Amino acid sequence: MDYGLEQMTLHKVKRTMEALKHNGINSYFVQTREEAVAMVKQMLNPAEVVAIGGSKTVEEVGLLEVLRSGDYQFLDRKNPMLTMEEKYQLERHSFFADTYITGTNAVTMEGELFNVDGSGNRVAALNFGPSRVILLVGINKIVENVAEAEKRLKTWVSPALCMSLGRKTPCAVTGVCVDCASPERICNLYSIIRKQRNTNRMHLIFINDTLGY
Numbered sequence: 001m002d003y004g005l006e007q008m009t010l011h012k013v014k015r016t017m018e019a020l021k022h023n024g025i026n027s028y029f030v031q032t033r034e035e036a037v038a039m040v041k042q043m044l045n046p047a048e049v050v051a052i053g054g055s056k057t058v059e060e061v062g063l064l065e066v067l068r069s070g071d072y073q074f075l076d077r078k079n080p081m082l083t084m085e086e087k088y089q090l091e092r093h094s095f096f097a098d099t100y101i102t103g104t105n106a107v108t109m110e111g112e113l114f115n116v117d118g119s120g121n122r123v124a125a126l127n128f129g130p131s132r133v134i135l136l137v138g139i140n141k142i143v144e145n146v147a148e149a150e151k152r153l154k155t156w157v158s159p160a161l162c163m164s165l166g167r168k169t170p171c172a173v174t175g176v177c178v179d180c181a182s183p184e185r186i187c188n189l190y191s192i193i194r195k196q197r198n199t200n201r202m203h204l205i206f207i208n209d210t211l212g213y
């Protein structure tokens, strides 16, 4: 990254962090994936109940291996041995987790979190339930405002996700959103978090990297 671009990016991150603080969301900035994982480990207490929401970033930084270490009571919805019913029950139990860890589809420079889910388990847990939420976010997720977040979602995030998940949706074939009626549609439940009343609940870790979709 050239110096001018890096300065602009850091300015964007700083502005977003100030807006998040204003909205009751704590934020931190780290340079690497390893630093992000170390920060999460520092935040977690031994044996606490930890759940995760679907997030490519959580996987990319290598956090799943840490959570599977046995040091925590990890509600592992990514366990490939789970039946659909077991996964569903685990997602319901996640609302009682001490800590819920996931990513976000976008974070606006006005300090808002924008997310969309197919079934709603992640947006529901972000909104209410787990005592604490930790978000791992690459700086590529920062957008100007909600309108830009929606545009990013339609033109990039959802089509890319559908392709990677092998969903039978039009966007998985063409890369273009047609606001489909597919039973496998993933854009069903939208959430905008504008503020947190409990200012100890949400902790967002920005990572100086391109992560997730």
Ligand code: SF4
Binding pocket: 154, 158, 159, 162, 169, 170, 171, 172, 176, 177, 178, 179, 180, 181, 182, 184, 185, 186, 187
């Ligand atoms: S609404 Fe349908 S076509 Fe559009 S991005 Fe979502 S899944 Fe793809």
